[in-house]
Amino acid sequence: MPELPEVETTRRGVEPHCLNQVVRRVIVREARLRWPVPDQLVALLSGQVIEAVQRRAKYLLFRTAAGSLMVHLGMSGSLRLVDATKPPGRHDHIDILFDGGVCLRYHDPRRFGCFLWLAPGDDHPLLRNLGPEPLSSDFDGQLLYRRSRGRKLAVKSFIMDGKVVVGVGNIYANEALFLAGIRPDRAAGRISSARYQHLAENVKLVLTNAIAQGGTTLRDFVGGDGKPGYFAQQLLVYGRGGQPCKTCGSVLQERRLGQRSSVYCVTCQH
DNA sequence: CGCTGACCCTGACGGC
DNA sequence: TGCCGTCAGGGTCAGC
Known part of the structure; x- marks a missing residue:
């Protein structure tokens, strides 16, 4: 699934449902992804407003005043919007619940994806040495x-x-x-x-x-x-x-x- | 520094 | 029916 077009499609799909929404609750059922989901992520993200949903390479960046959630879908990951009352299925590892009953649900059988936290202005090592975006004029x-x-x-x-x-x-x-x-x-x-x-x-x-x-x-x-x-x-x-x-x-x-x-x-x- | 291969993990599929 | 090997859209990392 997740080549760049899928990641960008995901971004466009979830953005209107996340933008300016307040994160009411974060549920991590399985923290063993490519890197362990940081313990502090739940506390840091909860209560924050999603101010932007961006993409850099195949990473999705959910911006908040407190920092950014950085998500990679790996080989088999997906983010879907579901009703918060829908029970999680197998490999539904993480839920982000918004005020209003919408749930952003992360599903990833192989667990090659990641959920990481970036402090404001943090220059994450995973983003530091990346080449240009293929659709930008920097790439030719x-x-x-x-x-x-x-x-x-x-x-x-x-x-x-x-x-x-x-x-x-x-x-x-x-x-x-x-x-x-x-x-x-x-x-x-x-x-x-x-x-x-x-x-x-x-x-x-x-x-x-x-x-x-x-x-x-x-x-x-x-x-x-x-x-x-x-x-x-x-x-x-x-x-x-x-x-x-x-x-x-x-x-x-x-x-x-x-x-x-x-x-x-x-x-x-x- | 550049390059190759191992590795992370689950599931689907084909051959026997 | 089951068991086994192989392969899968990602990327990092050790070692040569």
Whole structure:
């Protein structure tokens, strides 16, 4: 679920229900996430007003006067708005209850996500060394070109490195490389400026389109159990290893790069 | 410093 | 039916 478009969709979905709301109560049923949920988080967040809901990389930031709640969804996490009377299910680890009976519920079977607290003005180590947002003007082909010189790792691993650019997950790394015609296993340092220009444009394109798609699931955040898969049918390579390339018909190859499955077309990508 | 692989955890799925 | 290995959209960290 949570690639950047899902996180941004989550942000947009929950923001109107959280903004200017008073946190009445916080319930932590399971504190063993990627890092333990801090003991003080409940006390610090309770009674606070949510002044903004922001996103940096794949982190969601709930701003209050006392500090910020920083949430990451990991691999399997989700935040949903539910009625406060709805009983929690398996893996529903945290509830944030607002005045008015709305509950923001965190669900995460694998517990790779996190709930952390940032004091006001705190420069959290997890946010400190992040690269630019992929949809900002700070991210372009020039940046990729400059930062890749001399580097030998696969270009796919390179663009998935959050210190280079944030928010490019496995699905969209595969898709953007296909659209740009670049083989994912090429050494990052041996790709031209012009090709990086093309790649950066396609990263932006693919993420922008996916966020637009995510918008169609916004309603699922209120009450439903929005299960994605809505964009699956328009994926060109991800999850399609062994199937024909939609452009040229060649059988798509699949191999692992940096422990992640990578799919590409030997004819269309070089 | 750059890179690779182990690891965190549960669940789904395919083969036997 | 069950058991076992493999894989999954995240990221950090140790070690070479």
